[in-house]
Amino acid sequence: MMTMSNAYIDDFPAEAKVIRAAFYSSFFALALGGVFGVIQTLHRTGYYRFIDSADYYTVLTAHGVFLVISFTIFFLVGIFTWAVTTSLDRGVEDLRFTWGWYGLMAIGITLSGVAILAGFTDATDISASVLFTFYAPLQGHPMFYLGLVLFVVGTWLAGVDWFRSWWAWKGENPDERIPLPTFMVLTTMLMWYIATLGVAAAILLFLLPWSLGWIETVNPLLTRTLFWFFGHPVVYFWLMPAYMMWYVLLPKVSGGKLFSDPLARVVFVLFLILSVPTGIHHQYLDPGIAEGFKFIAMTNTMFLLLPSLLTAFTVVASMEHGARQRGGTGYFGWLKALPWRDPVFTGMALAGLMFAAAGFSGMVNAGMNINYLVHNTFWVVGHFHLTVGTAVALTFMAVTYWFLPQVTGKALWSRSVALGQVVLWFVGMTFMSNAMHRAGLLGVPRRTAEPQYDGFEFEAAVGSIGELQAQIALGGILLTLSLVLFFANVIGTGLNGRSDDLPANEYAGTLSGPEDAPLVLDNLKLWTAIAIVLVIFAYTFPLLSIVDRGGLFGPELNPFPVSIESVTLLAFAVEHLAVGALESLSLPGLLEVIR
Amino acid sequence: MRISKAGLLVVLALLAPLLVELRTVLSWINVELSVLETAVVGAVLVAIVLVWAFLPENGEDEDTDETADRNVSNGD
Ligand code: HEM
Numbered sequence: 001m002m003t004m005s006n007a008y009i010d011d012f013p014a015e016a017k018v019i020r021a022a023f024y025s026s027f028f029a030l031a032l033g034g035v036f037g038v039i040q041t042l043h044r045t046g047y048y049r050f051i052d053s054a055d056y057y058t059v060l061t062a063h064g065v066f067l068v069i070s071f072t073i074f075f076l077v078g079i080f081t082w083a084v085t086t087s088l089d090r091g092v093e094d095l096r097f098t099w100g101w102y103g104l105m106a107i108g109i110t111l112s113g114v115a116i117l118a119g120f121t122d123a124t125d126i127s128a129s130v131l132f133t134f135y136a137p138l139q140g141h142p143m144f145y146l147g148l149v150l151f152v153v154g155t156w157l158a159g160v161d162w163f164r165s166w167w168a169w170k171g172e173n174p175d176e177r178i179p180l181p182t183f184m185v186l187t188t189m190l191m192w193y194i195a196t197l198g199v200a201a202a203i204l205l206f207l208l209p210w211s212l213g214w215i216e217t218v219n220p221l222l223t224r225t226l227f228w229f230f231g232h233p234v235v236y237f238w239l240m241p242a243y244m245m246w247y248v249l250l251p252k253v254s255g256g257k258l259f260s261d262p263l264a265r266v267v268f269v270l271f272l273i274l275s276v277p278t279g280i281h282h283q284y285l286d287p288g289i290a291e292g293f294k295f296i297a298m299t300n301t302m303f304l305l306l307p308s309l310l311t312a313f314t315v316v317a318s319m320e321h322g323a324r325q326r327g328g329t330g331y332f333g334w335l336k337a338l339p340w341r342d343p344v345f346t347g348m349a350l351a352g353l354m355f356a357a358a359g360f361s362g363m364v365n366a367g368m369n370i371n372y373l374v375h376n377t378f379w380v381v382g383h384f385h386l387t388v389g390t391a392v393a394l395t396f397m398a399v400t401y402w403f404l405p406q407v408t409g410k411a412l413w414s415r416s417v418a419l420g421q422v423v424l425w426f427v428g429m430t431f432m433s434n435a436m437h438r439a440g441l442l443g444v445p446r447r448t449a450e451p452q453y454d455g456f457e458f459e460a461a462v463g464s465i466g467e468l469q470a471q472i473a474l475g476g477i478l479l480t481l482s483l484v485l486f487f488a489n490v491i492g493t494g495l496n497g498r499s500d501d502l503p504a505n506e507y508a509g510t511l512s513g514p515e516d517a518p519l520v521l522d523n524l525k526l527w528t529a530i531a532i533v534l535v536i537f538a539y540t541f542p543l544l545s546i547v548d549r550g551g552l553f554g555p556e557l558n559p560f561p562v563s564i565e566s567v568t569l570l571a572f573a574v575e576h577l578a579v580g581a582l583e584s585l586s587l588p589g590l591l592e593v594i595r
Numbered sequence: 596m597r598i599s600k601a602g603l604l605v606v607l608a609l610l611a612p613l614l615v616e617l618r619t620v621l622s623w624i625n626v627e628l629s630v631l632e633t634a635v636v637g638a639v640l641v642a643i644v645l646v647w648a649f650l651p652e653n654g655e656d657e658d659t660d661e662t663a664d665r666n667v668s669n670g671d
């Protein structure tokens with residue numbers, strides 16, 4: 001049969017199917033996560049509370065895990081598969097293997113998801129309302145941890161799949177540079193392999209055996225530190241695919257070329273090297289880690305700004321090039337010549353703009369001293385809804401409008417709705433995140449079902465808490481509407497018939513190509529070795545001193561199953577003890593008085 | 596029109612961060628706007644943008660006029 005178009009599905013029908021499955025899994029998670037998002041927004045702002053506040057943490061766990069684990073990672077394995085197959089111009093080596101890792105990820109996240117959602121019913125005693133950070137002593141059902149392990153192993157195998165493609169390609173093209181999209185996938189995966197060692201250790205050595213009852217206790221600071229060993233670089237696991245889209249797709253939809261291939265390679269190498277040895281910047285307030293180690297983490301973090309600034313430069317330069325190709329002129333006048341009508345472009349541009357704002361609040365988080373001001377407040381939530389919640393999520397939604405036709409062979413249902421959707425996300429997030437940041441500065445805590453306290457009022461310097469709550473709720477509702485539009489488009493596109501008039505499957509060319517990039521940039525072994533050395537420097541001593549002080553499996557510690565009964569029980573016990581203590585104190589006192 | 600419809604939509608969207616941040620910035624110089632006042636300022640800004648966008652072009656007063664009437668297409 002003759003194919004009329006050059007869409008991805010025409011060249012790689014079998015791979016397109018896998019990518020489609022990954023995308024739909026991702027969108028399903030996004031839908032669930034979005035529902036929980038608006039529930040908790042309305043709950044904690046006090047506008048509409050229909051769930052029990054005790055269930056708030058189950059909702060929040062589901063929101064966090066479904067959005068930052070399933071939505072983001074399913075989507076990125078989809079675009080990574082696209083990137084490798086397209087840029088090497090070859091199908092995957094073994095399709096069963098590809099379906100195998102997808103299946104493992106799907107089974108894993110289903111197990112974790114069921115464990116979380118089971119927390120809503122009393123029909124089983126399964127629950128995992130441990131939030132996406134699963135800090136001990138919060139304990140989830142073993143199924144939750146097991147599911148996460150399978151999911152992560154699935155991503156490891158996905159990486160193996162892409163490396164296999166590259167090795168096979170290299171065998172046939174020994175003297176060629178690694179095509180840029182594949183280079184980005186490989187460096188990201190190397191970073192991911194190093195990063196996930198932390199969470200694998202935390203779960204397999206400690207949390208899973210503990211939740212199975214094989215070991216009595218864990219050292220909470222140790223598992224926390226291992227979590228953040230992974231927890232910081234995971235943000236780059238979300239971000240690097242978004243960057244990849246900004247480098248290889250955005251210049252194309254702007255009508256131009258990528259400004260510099262070498263610079264893009266430098267950026268990804270820097271991420272590989274610097275992502276992991278920074279995790280301790282999430283623990284500035286943790287007692288038990290010496291200030292000096294925190295200072296090292298802070299320094300590494302500040303260096304990490306560099307690749308993001310390089311990205312901002314390259315991306316804007318590429319956009320300007322595109323605009324001038326389209327006839328734009330003037331100092332700022334070229335901005336008008338950009339394809340604002342195209343939701344793929346506008347979505348990514350707005351996502352990038354919000355990421356710049358996120359960079360500023362991120363600097364505040366990263367500074368050891370000012371971090372104390374915002375730590376665990378709503379500010380932090382405002383910050384990461386700009387990063388993962390917009391820079392990543394909005395980029396993914398925007399590129400969906402390009403990818404969906406590529407992998408389904410069907411025309412997009414509505415470009416206008418798509419444009420409205422990305423703009424609405426931007427506006428909604430502006431309201432929500434601005435108010436979250438400001439509320440955080442007033443001390444409003446995150447992860448709190450009812451942030452209201454007897455005999456205490458948060459005081460706003462400008463406006464009032466009530467206004468901030470309203471602004472958050474308004475933002476949350478606009479974001480939810482935006483999601484509705486997104487799903488309308490995904491479903492509408494699915495219902496369309498096959499189109500043979502689709503754009504070709506291409507990515508941006510470069511102004512300065514790989515021939516300008518020093519060969520050493522492609523030496524993945526070297527960069528991996530440097531990354532490992534830096535990790536050893538940053539983590540050996542902190543980990544040793546944590547184990548030294550708190551023990552490998554912790555001091556005596558009783559697991560704290562997350563259920564409301566245990567809280568009342570605990571309250572009762574505390575009360576009992578307190579009354580007892582008071583009685584023993586006051587009895588001699590009373591006798592004294594009587595005498 | 597001086598700007599494409601999509602461009603206009605984006606410009607209007609950009610008013611949102613401008614407005615919410617403006618309120619904070621103004622408070623530094625002791626100008627505290629209530630929600631209603633902020634909304635009024637917003638409405639005025641929207642009106643100004645709309646008038647500017649729909650005003651017929653008259654040549655020299657805008658330095659970017661050449662690109663404006665090129666009726667930027669949407670890239671397909
Ligand atoms: C409809 C859109 C969304 C709304 C209304 C929303 C709302 C919220 C709210 C109010 C919280 C804070 C709850 C608290 O600390 O008590 C929260 C937390 C969070 N959100 Fe969202 N969000 C949305 C979309 C997203 C997206 C797209 C992502 C990421 C891709 C995301 C990731 C997170 C994470 C990781 C947390 C922290 C969970 C935790 O503290 O354990 N959210 N969200």
Ligand SMILES: [Cu+2]
Binds near residue numbers: 231235
């Ligand atoms: Cu971090």
